[in-house]
Amino acid sequence: MAVLRDRRSVLALNFLQHFPQSIRESLMADPDFRSFYGLKEYVQLSLGEVPVNRSELFDCIREALADSSAQPTLKDEAGHEWRLELVEIDNQRQVRLSHGESRLLLPDFPALSPDQADRIKRFEREADDVNLPEETTRAWREILTSRALADDEMWALQEEIKETPIRVADAIALAVNTGKGSISTLIPRSERYFERLVGEYRHGQSIADYLQVGVREHIDQLVSWRAYDGFMLSLLLSSHSSISSIIATDHLDEKELIQAYEWLQNEGDRISQIGAVEIGLSILDKRPKIEPYLESIIKTIRDDDPDGQNQFQLMSSLIILVEGELARTKALRGKPVFWRRLASIAHAALIERCIIKSNIDIASFTRRARQARGPLFYIQTIVDLRQEPRWLPEYVLPSQLKAELIGRIVSTAKQNDTKIHTTAMRELIFGEGPESIGRFLKDLSLSLPGPLEGGLESQLEPPAEILRSIEEQLSAKVLPLVWVALGYELLYVVACTRHITSNP
Amino acid sequence: MTLAFQLKTHVRLLILAPENIGPDAEEKYFQWVDEHVLSRIRDENPELYSWIIERIKEIMTQLAEMTLLEELE
Numbered sequence: 001m002a003v004l005r006d007r008r009s010v011l012a013l014n015f016l017q018h019f020p021q022s023i024r025e026s027l028m029a030d031p032d033f034r035s036f037y038g039l040k041e042y043v044q045l046s047l048g049e050v051p052v053n054r055s056e057l058f059d060c061i062r063e064a065l066a067d068s069s070a071q072p073t074l075k076d077e078a079g080h081e082w083r084l085e086l087v088e089i090d091n092q093r094q095v096r097l098s099h100g101e102s103r104l105l106l107p108d109f110p111a112l113s114p115d116q117a118d119r120i121k122r123f124e125r126e127a128d129d130v131n132l133p134e135e136t137t138r139a140w141r142e143i144l145t146s147r148a149l150a151d152d153e154m155w156a157l158q159e160e161i162k163e164t165p166i167r168v169a170d171a172i173a174l175a176v177n178t179g180k181g182s183i184s185t186l187i188p189r190s191e192r193y194f195e196r197l198v199g200e201y202r203h204g205q206s207i208a209d210y211l212q213v214g215v216r217e218h219i220d221q222l223v224s225w226r227a228y229d230g231f232m233l234s235l236l237l238s239s240h241s242s243i244s245s246i247i248a249t250d251h252l253d254e255k256e257l258i259q260a261y262e263w264l265q266n267e268g269d270r271i272s273q274i275g276a277v278e279i280g281l282s283i284l285d286k287r288p289k290i291e292p293y294l295e296s297i298i299k300t301i302r303d304d305d306p307d308g309q310n311q312f313q314l315m316s317s318l319i320i321l322v323e324g325e326l327a328r329t330k331a332l333r334g335k336p337v338f339w340r341r342l343a344s345i346a347h348a349a350l351i352e353r354c355i356i357k358s359n360i361d362i363a364s365f366t367r368r369a370r371q372a373r374g375p376l377f378y379i380q381t382i383v384d385l386r387q388e389p390r391w392l393p394e395y396v397l398p399s400q401l402k403a404e405l406i407g408r409i410v411s412t413a414k415q416n417d418t419k420i421h422t423t424a425m426r427e428l429i430f431g432e433g434p435e436s437i438g439r440f441l442k443d444l445s446l447s448l449p450g451p452l453e454g455g456l457e458s459q460l461e462p463p464a465e466i467l468r469s470i471e472e473q474l475s476a477k478v479l480p481l482v483w484v485a486l487g488y489e490l491l492y493v494v495a496c497t498r499h500i501t502s503n504p
Numbered sequence: 505m506t507l508a509f510q511l512k513t514h515v516r517l518l519i520l521a522p523e524n525i526g527p528d529a530e531e532k533y534f535q536w537v538d539e540h541v542l543s544r545i546r547d548e549n550p551e552l553y554s555w556i557i558e559r560i561k562e563i564m565t566q567l568a569e570m571t572l573l574e575e576l577e
Contacts, residue, residue, distance in 0.1 A: 007572060007575070011571055012568065015564050019519060019534075020538045022538045022543065023556070026557050027557065027561070184547075328547070329547050330548070330550075
């Protein structure tokens with residue numbers, strides 16, 4: 001039997017040579033396939049520019065973790081020998097590989113350690129740092145309590161940690177700052193990541209159920225994890241006003257709240273800023289010290305020229321990029337449109353935070369993003385109209401996004417009228433002067449639905465005079481006018497399509 | 505014949521290099537297939553990619569069993 005198994009292994013290795021590398025890798029990554037043919041796992045890792053066998057690397061690390069004075073030797077794919085040792089740098093244990101003058105530093109992979117206490121302590125710390133879901137943490141803790149991880153498990157644990165908003169944000173920031181990112185670095189294909197970003201969608205939930213139950217559970221978990229960080233992550237979900245209304249600030253002391261608003265004023269993405277303004281207006285009577293920051297954020301939104309190279313352009317391009325890429329990879333296929341849009345807008349906001357901090361050329365980035373995924377975004381949004389008919393593709397344009405945010409500020413301010421006392425703030429929101437956002441109020445675009453409202457009844461009545469004019473024309477039964485309107489709509493759609501997919 | 509069936513047939517043909525083209529040309533052909541065909545299928549149509557992998561497993565099993573039987577005879 002052993003001879004037969006050996007012969008089968010040889011045949012399998014021979015057959016594998018007649019397929020492309022990606023097929024070979026996929027087959028070898030399958031434990032059942034390897035077991036059937038009696039093959040040893042072979043996964044090549046690139047440490048910088050140095051390719052090594054993953055299994056050999058992990059074996060060397062296991063040896064060093066078992067005996068800290070050990071210095072095992074690892075051969076790279078070119079045959080060069082590297083000395084592996086554990087070193088302490090800034091109070092952190094790391095793995096160092098040395099070959100001549102070359103040095104490589106790696107994490108120490110504590111989950112491979114034979115020391116149970118070491119494995120558990122380090123895992124708990126990392127799971128807390130990235131806010132790994134409790135159920136997932138429990139499952140890994142059980143394994144790590146009983147033994148060190150096998151190679152495949154080590155890899156799976158790393159993927160688990162990587163697919164969290166904290167680590168994805170780190171990866172995006174690195175890609176943006178080094179200029180070495182691709183679209184797949186910016187937008188993960190993982191459904192699990194998006195669930196951790198905006199909360200899990202349970203089958204059959206309506207948008208109202210989800211906004212009231214699913215989002216609430218998610219936000220409660222975030223703030224119970226870490227008050228400040230949880231608050232900042234919650235704000236990414238502010239693409240609908242009913243979400244910001246459930247983000248509480250009671251757990252933040254005054255210093256933390258001021259720190260959050262100061263950061264949002266200087267480096268915040270537009271979605272988090274609108275959430276912060278809505279929350280801020282509702283607590284202004286209890287937390288008056290945030291007023292200068294609120295005023296400043298509202299003015300920034302007011303003054304952001306949607307036709308210039310500003311943040312609304314960036315926000316619009318990022319939503320197009322994320323939605324277009326998700327349409328391509330179908331990573332969230334089967335999810336309702338509103339949930340996918342909540343996830344993609346939250347992720348676009350996360351990327352926006354990373355870009356604002358960087359020195360990236362925003363004009364060039366937005367142009368390339370629209371060109372790369374504009375057509376896919378447009379087609380996906382047209383397809384979505386079957387389920388959510390009120391949000392059209394052109395509503396992603398910067399001018400409409402700005403109108404949406406201005407509308408939300410005014411609406412929240414009206415609901416919290418009695419909490420707004422200072423003349424400056426009242427004039428800024430309710431005034432009629434050139435500095436007031438009230439001057440935008442006659443614009444019909446303020447009444448259009450937001451991205452999560454495509455399947456809902458209209459929340460706002462359009463301005464009375466516009467409504468009257470529409471009703472008059474409809475009751476006049478002037479058929480030719482209808483054809484003119486349809487012709488105009490067609491031209492408008494063509495123009496918008498060009499705008500979405502071309503230069504801003 | 506459905507479009508999906510035609511697509512699967514085309515892909516199945518593409519992942520095998522033409523016969524007798526030599527190892528260098530075969531390597532270049534595989535690089536092209538990886539870059540222009542398989543990476544996109546894996547990203548955009550994971551079900552089709554899994555289907556390809558499963559078919560290859562089946563073919564390999566059949567070939568291995570046939571070869572072993574011939575050798576035993």
